[in-house]
Amino acid sequence: MNKTDLNLIIENYLRNPFRSFGLSLLIALLASVLLVGGLLSFSLSKGLNRLSSRLGADVIVIPQGSEINDQTVLLQGDSKYAYLPQGSLEFIRGLDGVEIATPQYFLTTLSSSCCDQKVLIIGFEPASDFVIQPWIHEVLTDKLPKGAIVVGSDISVGEKRTVRFFDHEYPVAATLEPVGNKLDQAVFVDVATLADIREAAKAKGVIFLHQDVKSEGSDSPIYSSVLIKLRAGADIERLSREIHTRFDGVQIRTRKDLFSGLEKSANFLQIVVWSIVALFLMIAVAAIVISFSLSTRERRREYALLRIVGYARKRLRTLVLGESLLVSAVGTYIGLLLSSVAFFTFKIWIGEHVNVPFIVPGNAEIAAVYAVVVLLLHSVGPLAVYGVANKVSKIDAYAALREVEH
Amino acid sequence: MILNVSNLYKTYIRRGEEFNAVDNVEFFAWSGDFSVIYGESGSGKSTLLSLLSGINRPSKGSVIFNGADFANLSDDAVSAVRNEKIGYIPQEAVFLPHFTVLENILLPKALRDGEKIEVRSIADVTDVDIASALETLGIAHLVHEMPAELSGGELKRAAIARALVNKPEVVIADEPTSNLDETNAKIVFDLLAELAHSGTSVIVATHDPRGFRYGDRIYTMHKGRLLPSAESDFGGL
Ligand SMILES: Nc1ncnc2c1ncn2[C@@H]1O[C@H](COP(=O)(O)OP(=O)(O)OP(=O)(O)O)[C@@H](O)[C@H]1O
Ligand SMILES: [Mg+2]
Secondary structure (H helix, E strand, O other): OOHHHHHHHHHHHHHOHHHHHHHHHHHHHHHHHHHHHHHHHHHHHHHHHHHHHHOOOOEEEEEOOOOOOOOOHHHHOOOOOOOOOOOHHHHHHOOOOEEEEEEEEEEEEOOEOOOOOOEEEEEEOOOOOOOHHHHHHHHOOOOOOOOOEEEOOOOOOOOOOEEEEOOEEEEEEEEOOOOOOHHHHEEEEEHHHHHHHHHHHHHOOOOOOOOOOEOOOOOOEOOOEEEEEEOOOOOHHHHHHHHHHHOOOEEEEEHHHHHHHHHHHHHHHHHHHHHHHHHHHHHHHHHHHHHHHHHHHHOHHHHHHHHHOOOOHHHHHHHHHHHHHHHHHHHHHHHHHHHHHHHHHHHHHHHHHOOOOOOOOOHHHHHHHHHHHHHHHHHHHHHHHHHHHHHHHOOOHHHHHHOOOO | OEEEEEEEEEEEEEOOEEEEEEEEEEEEEEOOOEEEEEEOOOOOHHHHHHHHHOOOOOOEEEEEEOOEEHHHOOHHHHHHHHHHHEEEEOOOOOOOOOOOHHHHHOHHHHHHHOOOOOOOOHHHOOOHHHHHHHHHOOOHHHOOOOHHHOOHHHHHHHHHHHHHOOOOOEEEEEOOOOOOOHHHHHHHHHHHHHHHHOOOEEEEEOOOOHHHHHOOEEEEEEOOEEEEOOOOOOOOO
16 A cells, blocks of 8 residues: 555544544444453363363262352362261272272461451361372472462462461462462461461460361361262262262262353353354444445545546555554554453452353463454454445446535 | 547436437547537536546547557556546536645645645645646635635636646646636636647637637537537648
C-alpha cells in the first residue's frame, strides 16, 4: 500500500471519528471477550490437567457428613472436624487389592501471620504417603527437613520464609506449584510437625475437638481421611462393600467419579465461554458488515471521484479493506489494553469464584493467546467487509456521479 | 496527443425500450484543439464526455487515446492515463467531503506522485502554474474551506483547478461555466483557451454561447448523434 492510500485511509478514519471509533469500540469489546475467554479457557484446561496429574489416589475414604469438595477431596478430604472411625486404616491396609493406604490429618486455623483466610494444615505420614511427597519433590530435591513446612502457592511467606502458627515460627522449605483450587491455600506438614503445632495451640489455650492424632485412652490413632492406591485389577466395588460392612459413617469416593464430574463442569464452562465469544464475534462481524455497506453506499460519489482522478478499481478495494483493518486494529489494541488490566486485576477473584481448578497460564502461553487474538481480530474487519470492498471496486462511477445528492 | 472515437454507442434502457444516449458518434481531437459541443438537454453530451474520459464504458465502438484503445487496456492502465493525461471536469460537483478544497484540488497530483493527500498550507503548493490557476479562478482564498462551505460556482472552479493539476494532455469539461456569472464564465473560457493555445486539447460541452467564439471545432449533439456545426471552422480538414 502506498503513502497516498495509507494517508487517505488514516485521514478518513480520523475525520469520521463517530463512525470509525464507534466500530473500533465494538471491536474492542470483541477483543476483550476473546482475550478473557481465551485466557479463561486456557486456565481451565491447565487447571484440570494439573489436577489430574496430581490425583495420586484411586480411592479416598472420608467420614460421613464431610462437606464434599470435588476439587480437593481426592487429595485431602475436607477440613471439617470429622474423623474416620478408629481402626479403619489398619482394616483398609489389610484389604485385598490395596497397594498403599496412607492417612491424612487436617487442622484449620485462623491464627496465622501469613493469611487473612483460614489456613488448612494438612498432615501426612511420610512413611506411607504417596500423594503429597511427590509434589514436594517437584520443588524440593532434598527430604523435607525436620520441623519445616511446605506451603501452597497462594500463601505468602515473607522475606524470612517462615509462617507463624500460635506464636511459633515454622520455616518454609518450599512453595508448591499452583493447582488452582483450595490446596493453593494449604500448608503441608508431616505428622511430627503437626503434633508440634497442636502442642503450641494447646499452650495458647486453643482447644480442638479430637485434637490429638492419637486420641486419649486408645492406642489406635484417628484420621481425617485415608487415601488408597489400588493394585492393578482391583475390584473397587467389592472393596467399598467390605469397608461399608465393617464401618458406619464413612464414604468412599473414587478418582473416576470425582474427576468425571469435575471434567463435566469444566467442559460446561468452556462451552459457555466459547459460546459467548462466538456470539460477540457474530455481532461484531454483522455490525461491521452493516456499517460498511451503509457507509460505502453513502460514499459512492466519493469513490466515483477517486475513479475520476485515476484510482484503479483494485485500489478502491484496498481503501475499503484498509479502513476496516484500521478500525479493527485500533479496536483490538484498545480492547486488549482494557481487558488485560481487568483480567490480571481480577484473576484471583475469578479463580476463587469458578468452582473448577483454574490456573493462570505461563507467560509463553499468555503471549500465544495474545498473538491469536491480535491476528484474528486484525483479520475480522477485512474478512467481514471483503464482499463490500469488492462491490465498491466494481462501482459504476458515472452512474454514481449522476446520483442526486441528498 | 490524439483522441479519436469511432462508431461509438452507449445504449440505455428506458421503460423497457433500448435507446442510444450516444448514437454512432465519430469524433477526434488533436493537441491544441478547442472542441465545443452544443446540444439540448438530454441530447447525450455528458454521456459522450464520460466515455471519452474512460470512466464510462461504451456499449459499442472504441475510444482510442494516443493509439491505444481503452477497451484493450487494463483498468490500471486506463486509470493511470486518466490520472496523468486526462483532466475530466464532471457536470456534477463531486468532492471528498472531509478534505479541504485544496486537498481535493491536489488529489490527482498526490495520487500521481504517491504523496500524502493531507496538505496543511497553500504555501505547500510549489507549482507556480497551480498557484496562478487558483488566483486566476478566484478561489485562492477559499482553498482551506471544506467543500460543503463553497457555492456551486466556487465548487465548479475548484473542479476545474483539480482537472488541471497534473497538466493533462486533454481537458474534458462538462458545462464548465454553469453556475457562473458573466465575469467568471469569461475567466474560465479564457483559461481554457490559453490551455488550448499551449497545446492542450480542450473538449467542452456547454450551453454557453461564448463557446462559438472560443471553439475552433463546434459540434451539435441531437438525440445521441454528434454533428459538426455549420458555424464550425474545420480549417484545412
Ligand atoms: N444511467 C442511465 N440510464 C438511463 N438513461 C440514462 C442514463 N444516463 C443518462 N441517461 C439518459 O441519456 C440521455 C443523455 O443524458 P446526458 O446526461 O448525456 O444528457 P446531456 O446532453 O448531458 O444533458 P444536459 O445538457 O441536461 O446535461 C438522457 O435522456 C438521459 O436521461
Ligand atoms: Mg450533461
